[in-house]
Every structure is written in structure tokens, then in C-alpha cells.
Amino acid sequence: MIRAHSAATVREVEEPRLAAGEPLMAHAAFALATHVARELRDRTGRVAGSVVLLLVGGGNNGGDALYAGTHLARRGCQVHAAVVSDRAHEAGLAAARASGVRVHELLAAPDLPGAVVDLAGRCHVWVDGLTGIGARGPLREPVAGIVAALAEERAAWSSLLAEPIVVAVDVPSGIGVDDGTVPGPVLPADVTVSMGTAKPGLLLPPAAALAGRLEVVDLGLTELADREPAACSLGRSDVAALWPVPGPEDHKYTRGVLGLVAGSRTYPGAAVLCAAGALRTGLGMVRYLGPEVPTSLVRAAHPEIVTVPGRVQAWVLGPGVDPRDAARTAELADHLDEAAGQGLPAVLDAGALTLLHDDVDLAGPTVLTPHAGELAELLTARGEHTPRRDVEAAPARHARLAAEITGGTVLLKGARTVVAAPEGPLHAQGDATGWLATAGAGDVLAGVLGALLAAYGDAIAEAVHPAASLAPLAAAAASAHGHAARLAAGLPFDADDDPAGPIGVPITASDVADALPGALSTILD
Numbered sequence: 016m017i018r019a020h021s022a023a024t025v026r027e028v029e030e031p032r033l034a035a036g037e038p039l040m041a042h043a044a045f046a047l048a049t050h051v052a053r054e055l056r057d058r059t060g061r062v063a064g065s066v067v068l069l070l071v072g073g074g075n076n077g078g079d080a081l082y083a084g085t086h087l088a089r090r091g092c093q094v095h096a097a098v099v100s101d102r103a104h105e106a107g108l109a110a111a112r113a114s115g116v117r118v119h120e121l122l123a124a125p126d127l128p129g130a131v132v133d134l135a136g137r138c139h140v141w142v143d144g145l146t147g148i149g150a151r152g153p154l155r156e157p158v159a160g161i162v163a164a165l166a167e168e169r170a171a172w173s174s175l176l177a178e179p180i181v182v183a184v185d186v187p188s189g190i191g192v193d194d195g196t197v198p199g200p201v202l203p204a205d206v207t208v209s210m211g212t213a214k215p216g217l218l219l220p221p222a223a224a225l226a227g228r229l230e231v232v233d234l235g236l237t238e239l240a241d242r243e244p245a246a247c248s249l250g251r252s253d254v255a256a257l258w259p260v261p262g263p264e265d266h267k268y269t270r271g272v273l274g275l276v277a278g279s280r281t282y283p284g285a286a287v288l289c290a291a292g293a294l295r296t297g298l299g300m301v302r303y304l305g306p307e308v309p310t311s312l313v314r315a316a317h318p319e320i321v322t323v324p325g326r327v328q329a330w331v332l333g334p335g336v337d338p339r340d341a342a343r344t345a346e347l348a349d350h351l352d353e354a355a356g357q358g359l360p361a362v363l364d365a366g367a368l369t370l371l372h373d374d375v376d377l378a379g380p381t382v383l384t385p386h387a388g389e390l391a392e393l394l395t396a397r398g399e400h401t402p403r404r405d406v407e408a409a410p411a412r413h414a415r416l417a418a419e420i421t422g423g424t425v426l427l428k429g430a431r432t433v434v435a436a437p438e439g440p441l442h443a444q445g446d447a448t449g450w451l452a453t454a455g456a457g458d459v460l461a462g463v464l465g466a467l468l469a470a471y472g473d474a475i476a477e478a479v480h481p482a483a484s485l486a487p488l489a490a491a492a493a494s495a496h497g498h499a500a501r502l503a504a505g506l507p508f509d510a511d512d513d514p515a516g517p518i519g520v521p522i523t524a525s526d527v528a529d530a531l532p533g534a535l536s537t538i539l540d
């Protein structure tokens with residue numbers, strides 16, 4: 016699991032250590048130099064003789080870059096430092112000069128962005144030490160202009176072979192360190208070397224997509240183990256640890272029975288796909304409840320499905336249900352009440368999300384699975400006027416707001432899925448592929464999550480804090496679903512940002528459901 020801590024937590028932990036004279040910056044800079052050297056060797060085949068640009072702002076982030084530059088100069092690199100603040104780290108500057116780094120004090124340059132871009136054009140690697148966890152809000156001038164010019168230059172270069180490598184120090188300068196927003200210009204990185212712990216903005220969308228590969232440097236900040244992370248991402252072994260695996264004593268009722276109210280005459284496929292997602296995830300039984308169509312289609316596609324009411328351990332309510340169908344919506348509300356009465360978990364998707372447009376307080380453990388548009392509608396209906404683009408610009412903030420307002424756990428679907436409970440760490444999972452953005456994929460996900468919750472349903476109903484396990488389970492479902500999509504698209508199992516890697520093939524939602532057992536076998540291996 017990658018655990019990310021807020022800037023404030025990092026400061027609280029590092030301050031007493033710095034006061035005690037621990038050389039945290041020296042360790043950070045050495046690790047940074049090692050990563051830069053490795054990147055140079057992997058991509059260009061050499062370290063000595065490479066030309067390195069340090070982008071140096073006015074704080075310790077620039078200090079990290081300067082000290083890393085001293086190590087790289089000693090390893091035979093030609094190192095240039097573009098200093099764009101009059102408060103650059105003094106000791107770092109002195110050390111850099113002493114080790115042969117060429118320091119360019121550029122603040123007085125008539126065209127500052129142009130001067131930095133000129134210098135950058137001669138360098139194999141750019142080390143972004145402009146701002147780190149000390150940044151506040153969008154980048155200000157002159158740094159904003161420099162970053163915008165470099166980002167433009169880099170985008171233009173990417174069509175050529177000799178791209179510069181961008182290594183961000185701690186975070187790509189300009190991202191919202193704690194909330195993952197991109198409030199202004201940011202220089203996208205190939206690698207981000209984060210100091211002591213990951214930062215939330217490196218995991219959360221949309222900023223996470225600008226961080227490249229994440230490398231976390233262990234600075235021995237052991238106190239962080241006892242501090243709740245602000246955000247986290249489950250790895251394969253975390254998902255495996257959560258996944259229910261049947262033992263010899265299990266039977267279908269202990270493995271979990273899922274009640275499914277989905278599909279309509281207009282959208283019958285949603286019921287078939289949601290059932291497929293649940294069945295291929297593995298559970299004891301699916302009880303489908305609905306009108307003749309789609310019941311006949313669900314039975315034809317999945318003969319193992321039971322279509323009579325009975326005991327269940329979790330519900331999936333709403334995929335493919337038209338919220339204008341008053342009778343069906345009332346049915347959804349009844350099942351939601353029934354689940355809450357028994358303390359059983361429920362997934363509210365698509366049509367069922369409109370149940371929360373009224374001032375309903377969720378009484379039971381509930382996961383909402385909106386996409387950005389549905390979340391915007393929900394928030395607006397609950398008095399927080401929110402255009403869809405605002406949700407897309409700050410997914411974590413809006414998912415958390417919806418969780419606080421409704422009392423549910425919100426799984427906000429997107430290229431990178433965010434899960435927010437009313438409190439506790441945010442989760443972000445970026446295991447999927449762009450090919451997954453296809454009709455019906457969300458119905459499959461609701462099924463996967465429903466199956467997982469059914470397995471845990473009785474335990475959740477008996478738990479002291481029934482909602483506490485929902486966010487990790489929702490994140491695990493998103494991860495398995497994303498991995499299945501990668502497998503179906505013919506992509507390597509784990510997402511990486513290698514632009515030279517395979518691009519994959521188009522997939523359908525049915526392909527994703529079919530790929531679930533294969534993905535789970537790799538996860539559980």
C-alpha cells in the first residue's frame with residue numbers, strides 16, 4: 016500500500032528531527048541524485064558526461080536539488096542550476112558552486128522563461144526543485160511563467176527522440192500537494208522522488224497523472240507509521256489480503272448472497288452486466304429482482320441466478336434503473352430501508368443515486384458509485400451548486416463533500432477512481448486503462464463491489480463501526496475491475512506510465528467481466 020501524508024503531518028514529524036540536527040536534506044538529496052543517475056543510465060546509457068539542469072526555487076525543495084547537483088557533478092555530470100528566486104538555499108548554493116555546478120542567477124534576465132528554456136534545451140534531465148510541500152495555491156510569477164514555458168517545450172520535444180527526462184523533487188511543482196488539484200501550470204514529470212512519504216497529490220486525480228513513476232525515499236520518519244495517512248492506494252497484495260477466498264467449510268450462504276435490483280425495459284443490459292460482474296468475482300449466490308424484462312434476459316445469460324426474494328447479505332441497487340419510474344424507485348427505497356434495518360451494506364448506483372437527491376440520511380453502511388456528472392447532480396440537489404467540471408477539477412474534495420453530506424462512502428468513478436468515506440483516509444486507484452471508459456463498465460464494477468460486500472455483509476452488520484471497512488473494500492473492487500480491464504485490453508498487469516509500452520486493444524464491458532477470474536488469479540497468486 017502506498018500511504019500518503021499531508022504537508023502538515025510531514026512538517027510535524029520532520030520539525031523535531033531537524034531541530035535535533037538530523038541531516039534529512041542530505042539524505043533526501045543523496046537519494047534524489049541516485050534516482051536521477053539511474054534514470055540517466057536507463058534512458059541514455061550513461062551518467063558521466065550527461066548535462067543536468069536544476070530548477071531551483073526559494074525553499075528547501077530547491078535545496079534538495081542543489082545538494083543532489085553536487086553528487087551528480089562529482090559523478091561527472093555537467094550540472095547547471097537555474098536559480099529563479101532571490102531566497103535560494105544559501106548553503107546548498109555554496110556547496111553546489113564548490114563542487115563545480117554552474118549557477119545561473121536568472122532573476123534579472125529580461126526574458127526569464129526564455130532564458131530558462133534556452134538553458135533547458137541543452138540538458139538531458141531537468142530536476143524540478145521549484146516548490147515542494149511549502150507551496151501555497153497556484154504557482155505565482157515568475158515561477159508560473161517558467162513552468163508553463165518548460166511544459167510547452169517538453170510537449171513539443173516529446174515528438175522527437177531526444178526527450179529530456181523530468182525528475183520532480185518531492186512533488187511536481189504547482190500541484191495541489193494535499194488535494195491533487197492542478198490549479199495552474201505544472202511541469203509534468205517522468206519520475207517523482209518524494210521525500211519521507213508520498214504526498215496525497217501524487218495519488219489523487221488529476222495531479223497524479225502528472226507525477227510519472229513514484230519513488231518514495233525512506234528518510235526513517237518512523238513516526239509516520241502511527242499517523243493516519245491522508246490518502247492511500249492499495250497494491251496487489253493489499254487487494255489479495257481483502258479478497259474473500261472460500262475454505263472447505265464454506266457453503267453458498269457463508270460465501271455471501273447478493274440482492275440485485277437493476278436493469279429496466281430501456282436498459283436491460285445493465286442487469287446482465289452487473290450480474291456478470293458479481294458472478295465472476297465469486298460469491299455464493301445472486302438474487303435478481305426485477306420485471307419480466309430484464310429477468311428473462313438475466314436468466315438466459317446467467318442460469319445460476321435465482322429470481323425469487325429471500326435472505327441476502329448485501330444489495331446492489333440501481334444500475335440501469337430509470338429514476339423516472341416511480342414504482343421501481345420506490346422499490347429501491349424499500350430495499351435500501353430493509354438493508355439499513357438489518358445493518359447490511361448496499362451499493363447505490365445510477366438510478367438509485369437519485370434517492371439521495373432528497374434530504375435522506377443514510378442509516379446503513381452504503382457505498383455510492385457515481386461518475387462525475389452524477390456526483391455533480393447529487394451535490395447540486397443537496398444545495399451545493401456544482402458543475403461537473405468542478406468535480407473533475409477536484410474529485411477528492413467533492414467525493415468527500417458528498418460523503419459528509421449523505422453519510423455514505425463515495426466511490427467516484429474516473430480514469431483514477433477516488434473513494435471517500437465521511438472521515439478516514441481517501442483511497443485512489445489508478446489500475447485501469449483508458450479502454451475501460453465504455454458503456455456498461457460501471458455496471459460490472461457495481462457487481463464486483465456488491466459481491467465483495469456480500470462476502471463481508473454479516474461481519475459488517477455486526478461490526479462496531481460498520482462503515483469503516485467500506486472504503487478499502489470499494490478501493491479493492493475498483494482495483495480488481497481495473498486489472499481485469501487491463502487484462503482484457505492485452506496490457507501488462509500493472510499500470511505503468513511507459514509511453515513506449517503497448518497501447519492495448521478496445522474492450523467491452525462484457526470483456527471486463529470475462530477477464531475478472533484471470534485478474535483475480537494474478538492478484539491472489
Ligand SMILES: NC(=O)C1=CN([C@@H]2O[C@H](COP(=O)(O)OP(=O)(O)OC[C@H]3O[C@@H](n4cnc5c(N)ncnc54)[C@H](OP(=O)(O)O)[C@@H]3O)[C@@H](O)[C@H]2O)[C@@H](O)CC1
Nearest residue numbers: 039040073074075076146147148149150151153154155185
Ligand atoms: N519531508 C522531509 O522530511 C524533507 C523535506 N525536504 C524538502 O523540503 C521541501 C519543503 O521545503 P520548504 O518548506 O522550504 O518549502 P518549498 O516547498 O521549497 O517551497 C517554499 C518556496 O516556494 C515559494 N512558494 C510558495 N508558494 C508558491 C507559489 N504558489 N508560487 C511560487 N512560489 C511559491 C516560497 O516563496 P514565498 O512564498 O516564501 O515567497 C518559497 O520560496 C520539501 O518539499 C522537500 O523537498 C528535505 O529537504 C528534508 C526532508
Ligand SMILES: [K+]
Nearest residue numbers: 143146186188
Ligand atoms: K518540485
